[in-house]
Amino acid sequence: MKSNNISSKKQSKLINPSDTELNTLLEVIYAGGIPHIVIQDTLKTSLRNFYKYLETNPKFKEEFNKAQEIGIKTL
DSSP, rough: OOOOOOOOOOOOOOOOHHHHHHHHHHHHHHOOHHHHHHHHHOOOOOHHHHHHHHHHHHHHHHHHHHHHHHHHHHH
């Protein structure tokens, strides 16, 4: 019986969204959109990939967090 190597995980590609996609994402979240739905609909990627992108882009991460804060107040 052959066992699968659980240590070899598929490497997910780091996303590279366009400025238009990022601006659309922020606009919808500022308006009170639900972040995980907007991320999946706009960027067509998983949340895991998106949060990896945030970790490599601290300036956008700051902007994203601000949008979430304001979006919550909008609701």
